[in-house]
Amino acid sequence: ELKVEQNPLFLSMQEGKNYTIYCNYSTTSDRLYWYRQDPGKSLESLFVLLSNGAVKQEGRLMASLDTKARLSTLHITAAVHDLSATYFCAVDANAGGTSYGKLTFGQGTILTVHP
């Protein structure tokens, strides 16, 4: 059974600081997703990581994937208040074959950025 664990679950940051959210998963997969969710809203796709060593960056966020370590990271650079949200990683349950969009989610990391 695929398990996905994020840490930390709660993250309080000061503006301007850097931090990393970790996503560990238990079985082989080569597709990992990062989403952002604002309170009462749907999930916004941030990154789709499709291979070992994949690195993607968008603004102050950078995500990477190490399939051998079964680890993905979401690095936040020089945080700003607008990044306050809940961040989820999700792993495709159908490793190595056709993806049917079946995801196993982590618990989510609630990020709060303070002035």
Place this chain on the structure above:
Amino acid sequence: NAGVTQTPKFQVLKTGQSMTLQCAQDMNHEYMSWYRQDPGMGLRLIHYSVGAGITDQGEVPNGYNVSRSTTEDFPLRLLSAAPSQTSVYFCASSYQGRSSGNTIYFGEGSWLTVV
């Protein structure tokens, strides 16, 4: 192009009542799925479909039925609502294309309360 549309957005049910959450997508996606989101648990897969006429169970299927008679629609039926089904429900759709990276699109969510 509306993306993934869910109705209703909010619903209150009495224990034992039945209802259907509607989901429609206009992107001609093969794959559709239903998730529920509970506090502190991320999203969990209820049922998914890989095409019209083909559905399968996810992680938490009990108490829910689905069918997929068309590519566009994937309704979720609660047969006899229970308070444990109080949750936020998200419908998602995707396809696997060479350049798509299997981006998964989520609907806006349906907030269901069972009293």
